[in-house]
Amino acid sequence: MNISILEIGAKRFGTNASSLRLLGGFDQNVYECQLHKNLIIKFLSSEHHSYTTIKAELNWMNYLSSNGLFITTPIVSQIGNLIEEVQTDQDNYFVIAFEKAKGTIRQDIEHDFSLIHNWGKVMGKMHYLAKNYLQDQPNHYKHWNEEKIIIEYQENAGQTILKKWNWFLEELNKLPKDEQSYGLIHHDLHHQNFHVYKEEIIVFDFGDIEYHWFVYDIAISMYHAIQTIPSSDKRKKQEFAIRFYETFLEGYLEENSLNKDWFSYIPFFLRYRQIYSYIYLLNYLKVDNAQPSILSALRNMKSNIENDIPVIEF
Structure with a gap:
């Protein structure tokens, strides 16, 4: 800079x-x-x-x-x-x-289900507050379909992925919106975006906030948590995904109510997060300077998307 x-x-x-x-x-x-x-x-x-x-x-x-x-x-x-x-x-x-947030990032989350429960509570509280906040605020927050990567034609993703991307956008446009299911979300609340201090979660990095479905915010946290488990151990990955989902929702539902029908969209939004992340990285990551591990991850993401391999069978 x-x-x-x-x-x-x-x-x-x-x-x-x-x-x-x-x-x-x-x-x-x-x-x-x-x-x-x-x-x-x-x-x-x-x-x-x-x-x-x-x-x-x-x-x-x-x-x-x-x-x-x-x-x-x-x-x-x-x-x-x-x-x-x-x-x-x-x-x-x-x-x-x-x-600066007190505490540290909790790197090992695989067995920390107390943290995951609190993580769910924090998100639930955010969504509960969003339902009331936006009623009296000027509309300065973008909606999901106003993002640059959605407005612009994503030719660089390749025709196979582009076709799947457009299908997701069409499906999203069909989803109902109301103040109980759709509102302001953090949009990136993974475990690298909060510190833990004396068992309290301190959240930061709100630069991606936008109007979206609340259930997508849940899926985002789940998607990135699942990535912490090696793909080579499918059984462990599967068991962790289920336990994370159950524990996170326990905390979430203590703070916010969400119609149970929306939880059936979790697999859809996990798949959407995968293709969204791939296209986002393709557009904004300086690929020429990226580390080999990043390039390898991009190749794996591309292969999984093209072959309809989900993040997790859920």
Whole structure:
């Protein structure tokens, strides 16, 4: 990233570029301040983000926090702004900052069913709050079919996958929508997007929020949890998937009600997440610089999609 952008953005939040350490993020745009260990700074290109959508994301996070969920709290700049805009002759970025989440990512989730239960509770609470929040909010959140990868023709995916992709989009367009089943979702609540501190889950990375079916949010968490079990051990993968599903839903249903008919769509949304992830990576991953393990995973995803091999027989 342009050093001028880093320097100006860091200064707006009371630090300097030399104190920033790259943490990552899909766009390699998330930094930790080494002078202020509780500060995370995120740089968002105006090419892909707008002030309005970023403000809506921060408003949602503040709303969740004020209603009892543990969220990485947005931090204001030196002059009291939640969002700072930084420009050079070549680039234009929005800069936002957060309090660093206490605790750590829980890497080994295979046998941690207490965590999975709490994970379900957190999502259930989010969905419950979403049902009320959006009734009084300006419509600054995109719907599922307004995403760039859905609007644009995905010719680079190949004709076989493109045909299957279009089938999923057609099926999604047929699904009913009401405030009890369709609303604002996190859209990426896997176990790498929250910390665990004293058994409490602290959620971060709300950059993908959008209107979608609540059951899809559940399927997303399940999809990424299943990926932690080696595909070579099909029995273990199957047993974990069932146990995860049962435990996660126990927690979820303690906080939010969802018509049981929607749970029959879990296999559909698991398959959809697989093809969505493949197309997303194909569009936004810098494949030329990707590690061999990533390229291997992409080849496996492509093969599974083309041959109708589901993530799990569920």
